[in-house]
Amino acid sequence: MKKSARWIPATAIPVAVIAAGIVVPSMAANADVDLPDKTPQQVLALAAGSSGVAFSGTVEQTSDLGLPDIPSSLQGGSSTSDALEMLTGSHTAQVFVDGEARQRVQVVDDLSERDVIRDGRDLWSYDSTSKDATHTTLPDASSRDLPGTLADGTAVPQTPSELADAVLDAVGDTTTVTSSDDVSVAGRDAYRVVLTPDDADTLVARATLTVDAETGVPLAVTVDARGQDDPAISVALTSVSFETPASSVFEFTPPADASVTEVAVPAEGREAHGGEHAEPVVIGSGWSTVVGLDGATSVAGSAPADGSASGGDQGDRSALLDQVMTRVDGGRVLQTSLVSIYLGDDGRAFVGAVDAETLQAAVASAPAE
Numbered sequence: 001m002k003k004s005a006r007w008i009p010a011t012a013i014p015v016a017v018i019a020a021g022i023v024v025p026s027m028a029a030n031a032d033v034d035l036p037d038k039t040p041q042q043v044l045a046l047a048a049g050s051s052g053v054a055f056s057g058t059v060e061q062t063s064d065l066g067l068p069d070i071p072s073s074l075q076g077g078s079s080t081s082d083a084l085e086m087l088t089g090s091h092t093a094q095v096f097v098d099g100e101a102r103q104r105v106q107v108v109d110d111l112s113e114r115d116v117i118r119d120g121r122d123l124w125s126y127d128s129t130s131k132d133a134t135h136t137t138l139p140d141a142s143s144r145d146l147p148g149t150l151a152d153g154t155a156v157p158q159t160p161s162e163l164a165d166a167v168l169d170a171v172g173d174t175t176t177v178t179s180s181d182d183v184s185v186a187g188r189d190a191y192r193v194v195l196t197p198d199d200a201d202t203l204v205a206r207a208t209l210t211v212d213a214e215t216g217v218p219l220a221v222t223v224d225a226r227g228q229d230d231p232a233i234s235v236a237l238t239s240v241s242f243e244t245p246a247s248s249v250f251e252f253t254p255p256a257d258a259s260v261t262e263v264a265v266p267a268e269g270r271e272a273h274g275g276e277h278a279e280p281v282v283i284g285s286g287w288s289t290v291v292g293l294d295g296a297t298s299v300a301g302s303a304p305a306d307g308s309a310s311g312g313d314q315g316d317r318s319a320l321l322d323q324v325m326t327r328v329d330g331g332r333v334l335q336t337s338l339v340s341i342y343l344g345d346d347g348r349a350f351v352g353a354v355d356a357e358t359l360q361a362a363v364a365s366a367p368a369e
Contacts, residue, residue, distance in 0.1 A: 033182040035213050040177040043191045050216035056096045057240035065336035096245040119250040133254040136263045163235050164218040167207045174198040174286050185219040186240045202287035202353050225337040232338040283362045290352035290362040
């Protein structure tokens, strides 16, 4: 079944999309999977209505963004290297969801474990290697999802649902949405839709959403970059159960030897880990949107161009960024196969699914501080 349509929802591609990874899931299109026909809009509506569905499963994540190898002398020891490692390595996470207010993502690497757990108003993150735990009490009316990073800035894998939200936020009237073949993913029959940008400025070639036919939960999402054979971003459930996880899964008590930090809820999105930041600057629209934030460079671990940073950790972060980013007038820039990132010496950061030249032009046009 092949059906084309235009679908016009929300606004711009969020920064969170750069924290995703790639996996080629166990997916098979065959005569045994023949679902009742749905239009692309019906499949997207099915996915949009799945936010309250309870499930658990295994998420596999790796990355193919064309990033350079990180020298071993610069690996480890900072949230910046941890974030880059999440963008270049392979990872497995266990995901548990019980409605919109109870979620857990558990990353298990060699001899270490990282957790982000939400149970109602309580939001915990824990790293077994550093033995650091953070706790936030969310407002009663809060409906925010799990963060894409731990409190120290370390990235955690996204679920297919989170990446699906990021992709769908970028869809606009310059996107063609097409139905693809029915498939089987993690033993579940699923619909697939392909979103193709009609936007010459974006690095995104297409995005494919695979949606569980019964529940609407996104099972896999891949994003292809222009000129690259393998997917640049993909995340998928390789196993899934739609039984409600036990309540004990969402209960967390930090170990006795853990260092616990209480983190206040950011005030109207302006405060982040003790810093004050302005509202995001949005330049353009749709797939080629560029998003900027004053004061974000310090969070990313940047350092002044003159090398005046003091402290070993700050110096290590600066050296690491110099390894993966290119010095330009006023800051550093990195172009991957899918997104470009600009970190300014003035504390501003910009990101967009465009090439480095287009990104720098957007930075030059941004309102002055």
